[in-house]
Amino acid sequence: MEFQNSTLIGSGPFKLVAYQQNEFVHLAANKEHPLTPPTVDEVIFQTFGHEDALVQALQTGQVDMITELPHPTVPTLRNAPNVKLVTGAPFFPEVADIVINQIKAQDCPQAAGGQCTGHLALLDRNVRLALAHATDKQQLIDVLLLGLGKPGLTLIPAGLGAWYNNTLQDYQFDLVLANQLLDDAGYQDRDGDGVREMPDGARPLIFRLQWPTDVITAPRMAELLSQNWRQIGVKVEPQAVDPDALIALCCPGFDFDIILWGWFADPDPNFLLNIMSSAAIAMASNESGYANPRYDDLYAQQGVELDPEKRKVLVWQMQEIVHHDVVYIIPYYPQKAQAYRTDRFSGWLDDQPRLALEDLSSLVRITPVQ
Numbered sequence: 001m002e003f004q005n006s007t008l009i010g011s012g013p014f015k016l017v018a019y020q021q022n023e024f025v026h027l028a029a030n031k032e033h034p035l036t037p038p039t040v041d042e043v044i045f046q047t048f049g050h051e052d053a054l055v056q057a058l059q060t061g062q063v064d065m066i067t068e069l070p071h072p073t074v075p076t077l078r079n080a081p082n083v084k085l086v087t088g089a090p091f092f093p094e095v096a097d098i099v100i101n102q103i104k105a106q107d108c109p110q111a112a113g114g115q116c117t118g119h120l121a122l123l124d125r126n127v128r129l130a131l132a133h134a135t136d137k138q139q140l141i142d143v144l145l146l147g148l149g150k151p152g153l154t155l156i157p158a159g160l161g162a163w164y165n166n167t168l169q170d171y172q173f174d175l176v177l178a179n180q181l182l183d184d185a186g187y188q189d190r191d192g193d194g195v196r197e198m199p200d201g202a203r204p205l206i207f208r209l210q211w212p213t214d215v216i217t218a219p220r221m222a223e224l225l226s227q228n229w230r231q232i233g234v235k236v237e238p239q240a241v242d243p244d245a246l247i248a249l250c251c252p253g254f255d256f257d258i259i260l261w262g263w264f265a266d267p268d269p270n271f272l273l274n275i276m277s278s279a280a281i282a283m284a285s286n287e288s289g290y291a292n293p294r295y296d297d298l299y300a301q302q303g304v305e306l307d308p309e310k311r312k313v314l315v316w317q318m319q320e321i322v323h324h325d326v327v328y329i330i331p332y333y334p335q336k337a338q339a340y341r342t343d344r345f346s347g348w349l350d351d352q353p354r355l356a357l358e359d360l361s362s363l364v365r366i367t368p369v370q
Contacts, residue, residue, distance in 0.1 A: 093159030103289025152330025
């Protein structure tokens with residue numbers, strides 16, 4: 001016997017009334033909900049095929065709130081009458097990262113296909129630190145995100161709230177200091193071509209810089225990084241790569257020097273913390289090849305610590321370690337932009353650590369403006 005579940009069953013403050021793919025979702029309020037009965041009678045999520053039409057619909061009052069606001073349209077709404085523009089970390093925080101191949105010969109997962117061809121200079125913290133000081137994060141945010149981002153520190157983004165170690169001091173953009181670091185470490189431009197060589201003179205600091213073809217901001221980021229890094233005697237060879245091919249090169253291949261990529265964060269920091277553990281190298285999820293016994297020990301401890309405050313201390317220590325070791329250069333944490341009309345409904349939760357006006361926490365609170 002076949003059982004048809006034609007009638008949707010739920011227990012939330014709203015119920016589905018109608019749905020048309022790529023057109024709309026119509027929800028009706030459950031006024032009898034025992035915990036959070038909505039004040040409004042219904043909510044309709046409408047899909048727009050063009051961003052200009054979406055923005056115009058908010059300005060004219062056709063819609064009351066925009067959930068997905070494209071960054072190029074933000075200036076249009078900054079001073080629009082009866083419209084409030086809000087920005088913040090997405091509900092699922094995102095991390096952009098500059099991945100640096102640090103796999104050591106003894107850790108190379110050859111049985112899993114590891115090639116481990118990374119430039120040996122990247123094993124030197126002095127080089128990674130110089131690259132960090134030569135990365136103008138604010139420039140990347142302004143150019144790539146139109147200002148909608150925050151400078152990053154570690155893989156744990158600010159949107160994870162208490163898990164994010166906000167006491168860390170970032171490596172400031174300082175080309176003079178970056179050059180001095182490389183000078184002091186013995187990386188000189190012996191042949192006068194503008195590119196430094198290894199201390200033994202055997203190999204120039206020319207790094208492969210790759211990114212997946214589906215990351216639209218990566219080509220421009222690569223261009224800006226190349227311009228700044230060239231001022232400290234580092235040259236890059238930029239290349240866009242098919243995402244599946246790049247995964248193979250990265251993990252467990254370690255057949256790269258530097259990759260531009262990113263992660264989405266879970267609500268709990270464990271997954272992102274695991275990426276930098278030694279055990280994750282063989283599991284093909286450690287993309288940098290970083291290995292630190294102290295970090296591994298703390299990772300194991302935080303995984304079984306039941307006291308949130310004690311676990312937070314461990315998680316913050318782990319971030320301090322990887323930030324000091326310059327495991328990644330985190331250019332930014334992208335922000336989300338949303339907007340709503342101030343003359344239609346009030347009560348939107350627009351001051352939370354993570355921005356999601358479409359979440360039930362707002363939809364059950366909003367009330368019509370009298």
